[in-house]
Amino acid sequence: xxxxxxxxxxxxxxxxxxxxxxxxxxxxxxxxxxxxxxxxxxxxxxxxxxxxxxxxxxxxxxxxxxxxxxxxxxxxxxxxxxxxxxxxxxxxxxxxxxxxxxxxxxxxxxxxxxxxxxxxxxxxxxxxxxxxxxxxxxxxxxxxxxxxxxxxxxxxxxxxxxxxxxxxxxxxxxxxxxxxxxxxxxxxxxxxxxxxxxxxxxxxxxxxxxxxxxxxxxxxxxxxxxxxxxxxxxxxxxxxxxxxxxxxxxxxxxxxxxxxxxxxxxxxxxxxxxxxxx
Ligand SMILES: [Zn+2]
Numbered sequence: 001x002x003x004x005x006x007x008x009x010x011x012x013x014x015x016x017x018x019x020x021x022x023x024x025x026x027x028x029x030x031x032x033x034x035x036x037x038x039x040x041x042x043x044x045x046x047x048x049x050x051x052x053x054x055x056x057x058x059x060x061x062x063x064x065x066x067x068x069x070x071x072x073x074x075x076x077x078x079x080x081x082x083x084x085x086x087x088x089x090x091x092x093x094x095x096x097x098x099x100x101x102x103x104x105x106x107x108x109x110x111x112x113x114x115x116x117x118x119x120x121x122x123x124x125x126x127x128x129x130x131x132x133x134x135x136x137x138x139x140x141x142x143x144x145x146x147x148x149x150x151x152x153x154x155x156x157x158x159x160x161x162x163x164x165x166x167x168x169x170x171x172x173x174x175x176x177x178x179x180x181x182x183x184x185x186x187x188x189x190x191x192x193x194x195x196x197x198x199x200x201x202x203x204x205x206x207x208x209x210x211x212x213x214x215x216x217x218x219x220x221x222x223x224x225x226x227x228x229x230x231x232x233x234x235x236x237x238x239x240x241x242x243x244x245x246x247x248x249x250x251x252x253x254x255x256x257x258x259x260x261x262x263x264x265x266x267x268x269x270x271x272x273x274x275x276x277x278x
Contacts, residue, residue: 055215056084059153079161105226142206160207
């Protein structure tokens with residue numbers, strides 16, 4: 001995997017170097033299949049497991065970049081967004097001249113599915129509140145609330161790893177995902193504990209859900225100004241929220257400056273990742 005700069009307005013684009021540089025934009029209309037991971041597809045070309053890399057781009061405030069891949073799956077690495085963040089930081093970040101566009105929520109949108117729910121509400125910055133209730137002695141009920149500004153993503157979210165049980169792992173392998181899943185690339189749950197401790201945060205599980213949500217909401221194609229509240233949601237609900245939002249333009253407006261935190265720069269600038277490779 002390699003990250004190269006993109007012109008402003010291009011957004012995040014995946015490029016398959018093994019398929020003559022075919023490009024798949026990281027936008028909602030290309031969402032393909034969503035179960036354990038979020039995948040994109042365009043004209044039959046698949047990009048699998050996009051959420052952790054996209055989460056890193058949003059967390060670092062990157063609007064435009066091309067991610068080159070020589071196969072269909074993004075590397076899982078340690079199961080968090082941290083290695084992607086480090087890769088992008090190493091590549092360097094450059095401001096672009098054009099003003100950044102935000103998708104600012106004007107009216108709330110709520111979706112419910114049994115005891116799962118997700119909603120987005122008007123707010124002057126991007127924040128997330130996530131709740132999970134996972135039947136495992138180490139997890140149970142967890143809630144995490146974070147405003148994704150001033151480096152809080154990097155400090156509190158980026159390093160949270162994905163988790164799963166041995167059964168999940170087998171199911172994922174059967175689906176052709178997470179090649180070579182191991183204790184190095186996810187927290188492996190046993191019946192009453194974990195195989196590969198210690199945790200990076202005592203509530204690492206719910207923090208990873210925030211990480212996934214941020215990555216899936218990147219498919220809006222713009223930085224969000226709004227508060228997202230999720231309860232036991234997952235990739236399918238995250239991406240459904242994105243497509244519902246984009247379909248109903250009365251729910252949001254496009255603005256070119258965030259109303260908060262930009263006092264010193266009336267118009268924030270787009271940034272791009274400079275070239276760097278794994
Ligand atoms: Zn994840």
